[in-house]
Amino acid sequence: MSNLAWIFVSTVLVNNFTLVMFLGLCSFFGVTAKIETAWRLGLANTFVLLLTAVGAWALNTYVLTQTPFLRTIAFIVVIGSGVQITEMAVKKYFPVLFRQLGIYLPLITTNCAILGLALFQTSRHYNLAEALVFAIGAGVGLTLALALMASIRERIEVAEVPVIARRMGLVLVIASCLSMAFMGFAGMGSVP
Amino acid sequence: MTATHHHGPPAAIQPSKSTPAWRLLLTLALAGAMSGWLVVTVYKVTLPAVRKYAAEQVNAAVREVLKAPARWDTLYLVNDALTRTAPDKADLADIPKTYVGFDASGNRLGVAITAAEPGFQELVTLMIGFDPKSGTLIGFKVLEHKETPGLGDKIERDTAFGGQFTGRVAPLRGVKGRAGKPPSEVQTITGATISSRAVIRIINHAVARWRPLLEAWDRGRTQ
Amino acid sequence: MTAVPSVQPVQPAGASAFVPGSPPPATLAADIWRGIARENPVLVQFLGMCPTMAVTNTLANGIAMGVATLFVLVGSGLIVSLFRKYIAHEVRITSYILIIATFVTLADMILAATFPAISKALGPFMPLNVANGLLLGRAEAFAAKVGPVRAVADGFGMGMGFTLSLVLLSATRELLGGGSLLNQDILGPRFEPWVFMVMPPGGFLTLGIALLGLAFIIERRRRRTQEAA
Numbered sequence: 001m002s003n004l005a006w007i008f009v010s011t012v013l014v015n016n017f018t019l020v021m022f023l024g025l026c027s028f029f030g031v032t033a034k035i036e037t038a039w040r041l042g043l044a045n046t047f048v049l050l051l052t053a054v055g056a057w058a059l060n061t062y063v064l065t066q067t068p069f070l071r072t073i074a075f076i077v078v079i080g081s082g083v084q085i086t087e088m089a090v091k092k093y094f095p096v097l098f099r100q101l102g103i104y105l106p107l108i109t110t111n112c113a114i115l116g117l118a119l120f121q122t123s124r125h126y127n128l129a130e131a132l133v134f135a136i137g138a139g140v141g142l143t144l145a146l147a148l149m150a151s152i153r154e155r156i157e158v159a160e161v162p163v164i165a166r167r168m169g170l171v172l173v174i175a176s177c178l179s180m181a182f183m184g185f186a187g188m189g190s191v192p
Numbered sequence: 193m194t195a196t197h198h199h200g201p202p203a204a205i206q207p208s209k210s211t212p213a214w215r216l217l218l219t220l221a222l223a224g225a226m227s228g229w230l231v232v233t234v235y236k237v238t239l240p241a242v243r244k245y246a247a248e249q250v251n252a253a254v255r256e257v258l259k260a261p262a263r264w265d266t267l268y269l270v271n272d273a274l275t276r277t278a279p280d281k282a283d284l285a286d287i288p289k290t291y292v293g294f295d296a297s298g299n300r301l302g303v304a305i306t307a308a309e310p311g312f313q314e315l316v317t318l319m320i321g322f323d324p325k326s327g328t329l330i331g332f333k334v335l336e337h338k339e340t341p342g343l344g345d346k347i348e349r350d351t352a353f354g355g356q357f358t359g360r361v362a363p364l365r366g367v368k369g370r371a372g373k374p375p376s377e378v379q380t381i382t383g384a385t386i387s388s389r390a391v392i393r394i395i396n397h398a399v400a401r402w403r404p405l406l407e408a409w410d411r412g413r414t415q
Numbered sequence: 416m417t418a419v420p421s422v423q424p425v426q427p428a429g430a431s432a433f434v435p436g437s438p439p440p441a442t443l444a445a446d447i448w449r450g451i452a453r454e455n456p457v458l459v460q461f462l463g464m465c466p467t468m469a470v471t472n473t474l475a476n477g478i479a480m481g482v483a484t485l486f487v488l489v490g491s492g493l494i495v496s497l498f499r500k501y502i503a504h505e506v507r508i509t510s511y512i513l514i515i516a517t518f519v520t521l522a523d524m525i526l527a528a529t530f531p532a533i534s535k536a537l538g539p540f541m542p543l544n545v546a547n548g549l550l551l552g553r554a555e556a557f558a559a560k561v562g563p564v565r566a567v568a569d570g571f572g573m574g575m576g577f578t579l580s581l582v583l584l585s586a587t588r589e590l591l592g593g594g595s596l597l598n599q600d601i602l603g604p605r606f607e608p609w610v611f612m613v614m615p616p617g618g619f620l621t622l623g624i625a626l627l628g629l630a631f632i633i634e635r636r637r638r639r640t641q642e643a644a
Contacts, residue, residue, distance in 0.1 A: 006310055015314060020615045025464035026548055069235040069524065072542040073227060073516040080512050112465035112546040119539035124315075125286055164630035168461060172623030179616040186340075187312045187386045211503040219503050223510050227517035234521050238528035245531040341593070342610045 004133045007126075011137030013185040017113055018145035019178050023138075024113030028145060029171060033157075038150035039143065046139025049117055051082055053135035056118035057128050075118045083114075113142055148178055249335075254291045254304045257321030257331040261293030261301050267409065274409040290402065293321070302330045303406060307398035311390040314338035316347070318394050324406040327362045327399055332391070344387035353381050353388065362399040366392045438557060443568045450572030457580035457622075458629055462549035467581060468618040469540045474597050477585025478578070479533045483522040483541065485574025487550060490518040492558040492570035499559045511554040512545070519545045549573065584621050588612045 017023045024045065031041050055078050064071055091098045117138050121131045152174055161170060254264055267274040269288040279287060291304040303324055308317040316337045321330035334348040346353060356378050357364075366380040366389050380388035441449075456462045463484070470476040491514045495502075502510045523541045527534040534541065544550070553573055558566040589595060592612030594602035611617050 010310070010314075022465050022468040022615065022618070023543075025468065026462075029461060029464065069231060069520065070228070072520050072523070072545055073231065073513065076512055076516045076545045077509065080509055112543055115546040116465070116539065116543050119542055123539050164627055164634050167626070167630060169623050169626035169630055172619050172626060176616045176619035176623055179619055180611075183614065183616065211505055216503050216506045219501065219506055219510060220513075223502075223513050227513055230517055231520050231524075234524050238524045241528035242524075242531070245527075340610065341613055342608055 004130065007130055007133050008137040009185075009188055011134055012141040012144065013182065014188050016145060016179075016182045017116075017138045017141040019175070019182045021116070022112075023116040024111050024142050024145075027111055027113075028149060028175070029168065031146075033150070033153055035147060035150040035154055038146040042139070042143025042146045045111065045113060045142050046136070048079075048083060048086065048114055049135040049139045049142075050132065051086070052079060052114050052118055053121060053131040054128070055079075055082060056121055057126075057131045060122055071122065072119075075115060079114050079118070113138065145178070149175065152178075250291075253319045253333050253335060254293065254321075256333050257304050257319050258291070258293035258301050259321070259330055262296040264291045264293040264304075266291055269405065272405075274405055290406070303402070305398055305402050306335065307394050307401075308336075309390065309394045309397065311337060311347075312339050312344045312384075312386045316387070316390050316394060318391065318398075320395055320398050322362065322399055324403050324410075327403065329357045329360050329362060329364075329395065329399075331358055332395060334391075339384070339387045344384045346381045346384050347387050347391050350381055353379070357395070363396040364392045438560060441565075443564070446565055446568040447572035447575070450569060450574070450576040451579065452576070454573075455576040455580060456549045456573055457577060457584075458625065460549070460552075462552060463544075463547040463577065466540055466544055466547060467584065467622070468615070470537055471581055471585035471588055471618060471621075472592065472613040473536070473589045474582065474585045475533055476536055477581040479526060479530065479537065480541070480544070481574070481578030481581040483519075483526060484544060484547065484549070484577050485571065486522050487515060487518040487544065488553060488570035488574040488577075489567055490521075490570075491515045491550060491554055492566040493563050494518075495554045495558040496561060496563040496566035502559075507559065508551075508555070511551055511559075515550045515554065516545045519550075549577065583625065584618070587621050588617055592617060 011017060015021055018025065018028050027041055027045070031037055056075060059074055059078065060071075064074060087098075117135060121134055126134055149171075153171065156170065156174075165173075255261070258264070265276070266278075267276060267290050268278055269275075269290070270279055274290070288305075293301045293304065295301055301323075302321050304319055304321045306317060306319045308315045310316070314337070316339070317335040318332050319335055320332045322328060323330065332354065337345065337348060339345045339347060348354075359375070360378055361375045363376060364378050365374075365376050366385075367377050368380055368382075368385070370379060378392060380392075450456065454460060457464075457467050466480050466484070470480045491511070494514050495511060498510075519542060522544075523534070526537075526541065553570060557569050561569075586596060589597075590601060591609045592614075593608050594600060594606040609617075612621065
């Protein structure tokens, strides 16, 4: 399996960003009550992930070569401002999309998935092409997890569950089952 | 942060609708300067300890995979050729390098390199010691892995598996059951075939990649 | 929805009647206790889920992440509170993030210098703590509106609550998943490690069961008071 293909398969399935790497859990638990919103949030995330991959790569290559210790600060500030600029641009040019995504965009700033992407692509020394594939894989993996969770939760809404399981407890047990299912993909990249 | 404009600090310190831009910039610049100063100070204080630990880790690994060399040289891979001088970069960890080990009387024992490739779950990183002339393995050490605890992580803990590589000649071939006579055969771990094969694959690829480089380096030195 | 970071506190229906301002006055003990129990970051508010899940496979990692987060909460709470009157409203989020990122970086570097093995095991999840909704949430909702003493007390309480939750989860996972605690064998050689627990699904399951247990206790208490009434 080629390197880029391995990165993609690994990020979507084997090491799914949300279910195995635990990135983006806040939105995974918070915004997955309806499948419609889950899709939109996944889309917004993928968009910001792609921007982040390019931004983090540029920072690593051109700005932070001598000062790796400022990485975390630089990343989060750039992501924070990047999200705000995206928000303003979407608000101005795509007002309909803004009404749908608006409240999720600021949430993305404190979404571990975005900063996680930047940090993991750094610690794995990805080049630009690898980082972009990583970002797309992360976005697809995230959307997949969100959509799976949301479709299950929509069913649970109308199901008869014990009182104690009406809140997050049951959601976490479901997440555990989903995560276990994804463990089945392990070994995919390692065909000799 | 649109929704947050409705509430805010108490009325007493409620800023006027338009704080002048220079004040915003000043706030951020001051905060940035203070944060930068703090981080740089602590970085300088902690750097020796961090460097010392990293060096100790490398030393221990090189000593293990080359079976206790008396001393070793570090060669850096720059533009597809080995060189003794380290490139000017803050983070030398990114640059591929090889450690050339010698015994007490100055004979070359072998070289140690690090290599990483996908294992069962995540990348497996190895340090591999081998003789570049013959491709004979001296030893290897698992530096990093996320293999399944109790199964795949035996590539690190199973001494019977790790020990059999010494004296074998790359390219290796993994076999289930007892390894046969040929010097290229090693026995995979029961229940962790994929992880074992990943180790074998990493070693084969790494030896194949580094042997020509080291031969070129040797030729350059004898001329 | 509870899991949304409290960056944007929910506005009551009659927003005009809601007087924005400092949190209601409370004793220092109450400020500390709130974070440990009633508003526990992990078990009640579901904040900081990424570090909670990702690092609680061993007790040592859980303690390290908990203590580091406590340090960041106290430090950033103090600074945010001290400078709360000078930070302009428009740039406050950026300023808070900058302050938090600074303390996280400090914690990361100090951990790397003192406990390098744990630091390596945590990897990028340590700096990733910047995106922990708990940190920005406390800066925005509490530290920015009270004096430094209360801000530190709140940070300490929330940090303790976070640490205790992580200790609970990581001890359970290491004990069942490896038969050990802090790498010391506890359950003996005859115990077959329940490897599932130290792998990712085990993290979700452990917290899920903890939450179900908590909900059970709360529900039972509610029924008792109802019967008494």
